[in-house]
Amino acid sequence: MIDYQLLDALAAIVSEKGFEKAAKKLFITQSAVSRRIHQLESMIGEPVLIRKQPPKPTAIGKRLLNHLQQVRQLEVALSIRSLADENLQDSPLTVKLAANADSLATWLPEALMLPKAEKVCDFRFEIIAEDQSIALKRMKAGEVMVCICSNEEPINGGLVSALGAFRYKVIASPNFVKRHNITSVEQLTELPCLVYDEHDKLQHQLLNELNKSVPKYTHICPSSEGFKQAMIAGLGYGLLPTLQLGDAIEQGELIDLVPGYFIDVPLYWHYWQTESPQLKSLRNFAIKVASNKLETLA
Amino acid sequence: MIDYQLLDALAAIVSEKGFEKAAKKLFITQSAVSRRIHQLESMIGEPVLIRKQPPKPTAIGKRLLNHLQQVRQLEVALSIRSLADENLQDSPLTVKLAANADSLATWLPEALMLPKAEKVCDFRFEIIAEDQSIALKRMKAGEVMVCICSNEEPINGGLVSALGAFRYKVIASPNFVKRHNITSVEQLTELPCLVYDEHDKLQHQLLNELNKSVPKYTHICPSSEGFKQAMIAGLGYGLLPTLQLGDAIEQGELIDLVPGYFIDVPLYWHYWQTESPQLKSLRNFAIKVASNKLETLA
Known part of the structure; x- marks a missing residue:
């Protein structure tokens, strides 16, 4: 079993763009962050980070982050069952999402505004604007949970819903x-x-x-x-x-x-097989909004 | 005197994101591109490129590119004097420009549409959208000729015109x-x-x-x-x-x-001291459009 503290440290370094800020985010010392990365690297047997400013994950580092993203989603799905509706309003679920700029400027914001009746929890969106032809790389790299792009082929471990054109x-x-x-x-x-x-x-x-x-x-x-x-x-x-x-x-x-x-240009909603119920409700609502705004796929 | 073929090779590798594509752009072989970079590095005495995918300039590499950008502008200013109006319509001047996204979405496109009467030549715009607080880095790195951002301080070798707020x-x-x-x-x-x-x-x-x-x-x-x-x-x-x-x-x-x-939020037009007449006419027109659209600076 992987020690997820180590992967969390890796993810924090990448998202916060440095060891010092990662330490702040995780409420540990900077040397503890370094230790976790060393431990992870000696476990894997190769570097997980390219040491430069900002630090970037190596190929194996990306695969680990991708894996972590899926585990986090599983954990979200788990917690919703155990915690029921308790305090969900207070802790919004962060959804990292890559989308093409034209979606972001037109139909997508409305599609992220899930009506209260269909909402399992509050969302906090971190959107990355990316060309529709390359956004999927962000998902492969484990950086996002959802990717809206023109590629029809699901990635490894992923599934795809058609949105329209x-x-x-x-x-x-x-x-x-x-x-x-x-x-x-x-x-x-x-x-x-x-x-x-x-x-x-x-x-x-x-x-x-x-x-x-x-x-x-x-x-x-x-x-x-x-x-x-x-x-x-x-x-x-x-x-x-x-x-x-x-x-x-x-x-x-x-x-x-x-x-x-x-x-x-067709558009697809890419998601992980381990999709949580919250993200499923979001996807279903987005499909509904898209069907009103986009053209029907040929 | 610097051999500008070497700097051109460096610029092509950075802009094309690789040795192979740089070779294509320069119509030379890939090994000729490598040779030029080696020559440049043995002249300077340190690496000008970080060898990764895509290759990035080192600090000294950035300073060289910055210098090249200024020399190119001087050359443009020179050619307009020698060539007079001959065939200017046929070869638009490429203007690389970094601007904040809000300018790009509002007043800037109109400001780039210089009326025929004030036009010295045709322009071809390559715009980079960048946060107003960091766009100036693109100019320091020698990637752009013009930068529209909220920083009032001109960079080394640069000047600044106020646009409004x-x-x-x-x-x-x-x-x-x-x-x-x-x-x-x-x-x-x-x-x-x-x-x-x-x-x-x-x-x-x-x-x-x-x-x-x-x-x-x-x-x-x-x-x-x-x-x-x-x-x-x-x-x-x-x-x-x-x-x-x-x-x-x-x-x-x-x-x-x-x-x-x-x-x-104030906005400034950053340009090089070596500004060509073409870019000067563009700047003056942009200042005019901005004065109608933006608030007066306090």
Whole structure:
């Protein structure tokens, strides 16, 4: 049996980004924290931490943290049965969750607001914003309990629920269209294109489908709302979720450049097989909210 | 005189996150890239790269990259004089810029859309979203040409222009106020509070000023628009820029919890002393837009 005090020390060092702060969090001395890590490493036979600022888990360290995350969830599930409803209001359950920025800026906050009737306990959310294509790495590394991303394949020890699809449309402002005198989609290849970050390949997919080309000229703008504001300002065109459009098209602020065309990006809720009843109630509510907000998966 | 081929190799390895991709970017072989780094290190007498995945510059490596960034700007300023207006339309100038997420979601995109009359060339923006308190590190590290943050002190070799101040107000939704039966600000300490990320200390400042306390119960939500959506959904209260409020208060979606109270966070435009004419025109236009959107600095 693993001594979980040792894993707790590892987790605290990683989350608090240092031995000193970890000691404070665990209410022990810094040398006690160091001792626990040494003990863990002599038990495992290899380093669990890369000693730099901030300290990072090694590959085996990540596997241990991943394991700890699952054990903690099991413990939460256990405690709810034994403690019944006693004092649950006073100790919210911390849910670490990785989600893509577009979800965070649109449907997700509402989905985290579980109605009282369906609530087993209070939640405290620690959200990590991550590109939908890479958020799952956070789950594999044992950093989060839930991951909302476009990957359909569950990870080892994990399960997956479908949420729906984000519908992206090709959007620009009227002044952008006028300035570049856009009359056909072939022109888009040469015009300034907005890209969220280095992982965002949606605009590349668009130009590949429309023109068999890649964007020649991109602005990088890593903010969901900033993306929309950059479109309104006329910096470039790009793919925007219909959920973010609001009434911008009706108001004449933005234009759908390729009416009838869209890219649907599926979204999935990844969770551990050891899901606690609390997280299950959260997942079920999120699925309900998503089904009202997102497109139905093809 | 430094051999800038060597610094270019270092910059490419850091930006491309590896030797192989750097080689591709520079159109040379991977072993040529390695050779350049070895040459640089034997010249300097210490390592410029931490060899891990992805490779990171050492302290001296960062200083070299910082220097390279300034030299590149000087070169841009030079080329504009020699090339005059010839073909400038065809080769946009890449501007790497670090900004706080709230600027990116509100006034900044408009400020980057320089009108044709004031434009010396086309820009291609690579924006990095960073907390206002730490964005300046990106500039010190030589990763960006411009940094928009709350730090008033220019860095070594840099200058600073004041932009104005972000005004933050204490905001929650009507259902949040009703559910927690909020009648006085003293209650806020115990109630769920929204925090952008680990660097965001605004809510701590608020509770310290109002109640001499710290938030007991925080949700972490690293998205400007997600922050507002989480408030509307009723997950917690927090500080929201008045620029992001829109008509949410008039529409009854959100409530100003402490009318008359606000926190003003100053914003500055950091740039290098070697600023090119193109970046100067950009800075002047940004100052103009900011003066219309932000509060006047006290």
